[in-house]
Amino acid sequence: MAATPPLSEFKPLFDDLRRQTRLLLPPNEQRLAIDLAQSSLHEWTQLYDRVSGRLTVAVDGEQLSPGQAFNLLDSPDAGLRERAFRATNAAWTTAQDDCAAVLSNLTWTRKVLADRVGVSEVAQPLANHRLEEGTLAAMMEGCVASRPLMVRYFKAKARLLGKAKLDWYDLRAPLGGVDRKWSWAEGQDFVVAQMERFSTEMADYARQALRDGHVEVEDRPGKRQGAFCIGFSRSHQSRVFMTWGGTTTNVLTLAHELGHAYHNHVMWDLPRSRRRVTSTLAESASTFAEALVRGAAMQQADDDATRLALLDEDLGTAGLMLCNIPVRYAFERALYAQRAQGPLDPERLGQTMVALQQEWYGDALGEPDPMFWAAKMHFYMSRPFYNYPYTFGYLFSGLIWARAMEEGPAWAGAYRDLLRDTGAGPCEAVAQRHLGLDLSDPQAWTLAFAGLEERVARFEALAGA
Numbered sequence: 001m002a003a004t005p006p007l008s009e010f011k012p013l014f015d016d017l018r019r020q021t022r023l024l025l026p027p028n029e030q031r032l033a034i035d036l037a038q039s040s041l042h043e044w045t046q047l048y049d050r051v052s053g054r055l056t057v058a059v060d061g062e063q064l065s066p067g068q069a070f071n072l073l074d075s076p077d078a079g080l081r082e083r084a085f086r087a088t089n090a091a092w093t094t095a096q097d098d099c100a101a102v103l104s105n106l107t108w109t110r111k112v113l114a115d116r117v118g119v120s121e122v123a124q125p126l127a128n129h130r131l132e133e134g135t136l137a138a139m140m141e142g143c144v145a146s147r148p149l150m151v152r153y154f155k156a157k158a159r160l161l162g163k164a165k166l167d168w169y170d171l172r173a174p175l176g177g178v179d180r181k182w183s184w185a186e187g188q189d190f191v192v193a194q195m196e197r198f199s200t201e202m203a204d205y206a207r208q209a210l211r212d213g214h215v216e217v218e219d220r221p222g223k224r225q226g227a228f229c230i231g232f233s234r235s236h237q238s239r240v241f242m243t244w245g246g247t248t249t250n251v252l253t254l255a256h257e258l259g260h261a262y263h264n265h266v267m268w269d270l271p272r273s274r275r276r277v278t279s280t281l282a283e284s285a286s287t288f289a290e291a292l293v294r295g296a297a298m299q300q301a302d303d304d305a306t307r308l309a310l311l312d313e314d315l316g317t318a319g320l321m322l323c324n325i326p327v328r329y330a331f332e333r334a335l336y337a338q339r340a341q342g343p344l345d346p347e348r349l350g351q352t353m354v355a356l357q358q359e360w361y362g363d364a365l366g367e368p369d370p371m372f373w374a375a376k377m378h379f380y381m382s383r384p385f386y387n388y389p390y391t392f393g394y395l396f397s398g399l400i401w402a403r404a405m406e407e408g409p410a411w412a413g414a415y416r417d418l419l420r421d422t423g424a425g426p427c428e429a430v431a432q433r434h435l436g437l438d439l440s441d442p443q444a445w446t447l448a449f450a451g452l453e454e455r456v457a458r459f460e461a462l463a464g465a
């Protein structure tokens with residue numbers, strides 16, 4: 001029946017629902033699980049929010065929230081970064097018993113439900129992301145293989161900071177390149193011009209969105225931080241929210257958010273059932289547009305300090321996606337194994353976290369962060385495994401990028417078709433159809449890492465290694 005024309009457009013949706021249904025318990029048990037979720041899941045998450053909301057971090061005589069203290073890790077002042085890190089961890093240590101209790105209960109509930117269905121703890125998140133476990137394993141294999149390269153980058157960064165090893169609180173330390181200032185007009189022109197080199201349609205869309213005032217960039221007091229893009233399905237329009245400070249990072253952000261808006265734009269005429277983009281594929285167009293602009297900004301940079309700062313921003317993201325997120329994923333899986341033996345213990349959680357950081361950052365890492373498990377809000381959210389989709393999205397965009405660079409502007413139409421297909425069906429099918437790649441094969445992922453070695457080598461050379 002699903003093959004007949006009026007229904008065929010819903011086939012991916014039906015397939016998806018069928019797959020989700022296999023993860024449900026018999027109706028009465030499922031109903032009970034839903035009723036109990038209020039206390040077995042949501043209220044624990046709320047308790048964590050209250051506990052973290054009460055914490056104060058004392059840095060240099062000032063009482064800060066954990067979020068404010070976290071922002072100090074971007075400071076060029078090494079001493080301030082270290083003081084903020086120690087004060088933050090001292091604060092989290094006072095809350096570690098509560099945090100461990102929350103994790104213990106969340107994990108237990110999810111474990112009981114998964115065991116009852118007879119699946120692993122990642123089955124449900126993977127179904128939500130329309131991803132197979134074999135794909136995740138193949139992707140992680142790629143991350144493991146890229147570790148030595150990332151370790152080289154971390155070591156070079158440590159040397160630039162005048163240290164033998166990189167401490168956890170140095171991962172985001174700025175390298176102090178002289179950043180050129182961009183006027184809003186220059187920023188817009190630059191982004192549109194880079195899009196034009198690959199796809200006239202993408203550039204035309206961006207030009208129109210900017211001309212129509214769909215991008216809000218005013219720098220004013222009281223405006224919230226961050227950037228995002230939101231699509232309105234009735235008017236078939238998108239709006240971008242960000243603040244223009246004239247930095248190169250702002251230019252990249254503009255490209256990123258316009259990439260999201262273009263992604264929406266090419267999908268508006270599709271039926272709603274084909275516009276359900278998972279978080280695993282949602283960053284495909286944004287990361288691509290950002291890469292177009294980053295490459296051009298790098299070519300245009302006329303001094304080594306700017307080149308170094310741009311590469312550091314680029315490789316810092318790679319470090320986050322290829323090392324930091326895998327640490328979080330491995331830690332979250334470890335919770336289930338530990339919870340099977342009894343309630344989670346804060347000491348052991350800290351040891352597990354440190355061991356994973358040392359495994360992924362290797363001998364480039366100086367001081368690890370034993371309280372990362374308590375401070376990282378993502379472990380405490382209602383939806384588990386809020387981690388690997390980031391890495392998947394990043395690497396999947398890398399695969400798209402590799403293909404686009406190989407084929408050039410002639411591939412712009414095929415790129416558009418790929419984006420249009422991201423709202424339905426499994427991620428593997430999208431890759432197979434549009435890139436001819438089997439994502440369950442670790443070999444397929446190597447393309448996504450192809451440019452990494454050259455970028456790390458360039459960073460090392462600039463760092464005078």
Ligand SMILES: [Zn+2]
Nearest residue numbers: 256260283286
């Ligand atoms: Zn994004």
